[in-house]
Amino acid sequence: MTESVLPAWVALPAAILLLCGGLLALVGSLGLLRLPSFYARTHPVTMGTTLGTGFVLLASMLVSSAFLGRPVVHEVVITVFILVTSPVSAMTLMRAAIHRAHGT
Amino acid sequence: MNALFQFAAGFASFCFVAAMLLALVRLFIGPAAQDRVLAFDTFYINAMLTLLMLGIRSGSTVYFDVALLMALFGFIGTMALAKFLLRGEVIGP
Numbered sequence: 001m002t003e004s005v006l007p008a009w010v011a012l013p014a015a016i017l018l019l020c021g022g023l024l025a026l027v028g029s030l031g032l033l034r035l036p037s038f039y040a041r042t043h044p045v046t047m048g049t050t051l052g053t054g055f056v057l058l059a060s061m062l063v064s065s066a067f068l069g070r071p072v073v074h075e076v077v078i079t080v081f082i083l084v085t086s087p088v089s090a091m092t093l094m095r096a097a098i099h100r101a102h103g104t
Numbered sequence: 105m106n107a108l109f110q111f112a113a114g115f116a117s118f119c120f121v122a123a124m125l126l127a128l129v130r131l132f133i134g135p136a137a138q139d140r141v142l143a144f145d146t147f148y149i150n151a152m153l154t155l156l157m158l159g160i161r162s163g164s165t166v167y168f169d170v171a172l173l174m175a176l177f178g179f180i181g182t183m184a185l186a187k188f189l190l191r192g193e194v195i196g197p
Contacts, residue, residue: 006105006109008105011106011108011109012105012108012109014109014112014160015108015109015111015113016112018109018112018113018115018157018160019115019116021116022115022116022117022118022119022120023119025119025120025150025153026119026120026123026126028123028146029122029123029124029126029127029146029150032127032130032142032143032146033130038136038138038139041139041142042142045142045145045146048123048146049145049146049149049150052120052149052153053149053152053153056116056153056156056160057156059160060159060160063160063163064165067163072165074168078152078168078172081172081175081176081179082175085179086149088183089145089179089182089186090145092183092186092187092190093141093142093145093182093189095186095190096138096186096187096190097136097138097189099189099190100136100137100138100189
């Protein structure tokens with residue numbers, strides 16, 4: 001396996017970041033399934049996807065840097081893209097929902 | 105320590121796949137069209153995270169490009185559907 005060469009100072013923070021990211025994404029999707037109204041459902045989804053993506057990409061940066069032996073920062077592109085586009089799409093969807101509910 | 109990392113990677117992959125399944129349930133039972141679009145948004149972001157987990161576990165950087173393309177086209181699709189719901193009234197309420 002490739003991960004057998006990971007040092008401990010990379011493996012421990014990466015494991016903690018992966019646990020946090022996975023739990024946040026799962027809680028966000030559970031909120032999407034369980035909450036009663038659409039306006040309540042947009043909140044956990046945006047939180048879960050944004051924070052889960054941030055944590056997982058941070059862990060990916062750590063593991064790739066330790067594996068290749070040089071700093072790997074190109075995951076920042078996805079992080080910045082998700083950080084910019086997730087609120088925009090959520091806000092447009094909420095405007096569409098208000099428009100469809102009230103007719104104007 | 106590496107065993108802990110392996111466990112965390114497996115747990116995160118399981119969480120993302122479970123999140124994809126929950127979003128798929130909401131995609132099928134969603135009462136209005138905007139619920140389905142929101143579920144689709146959650147679905148593609150969780151699929152992108154699953155691909156990134158595959159990249160972390162296999163130690164290669166090939167999956168990064170696929171994840172970037174998935175984020176890009178997923179955002180374009182979500183924005184197109186949201187603007188369609190905002191402007192045109194083809195799908196009934």
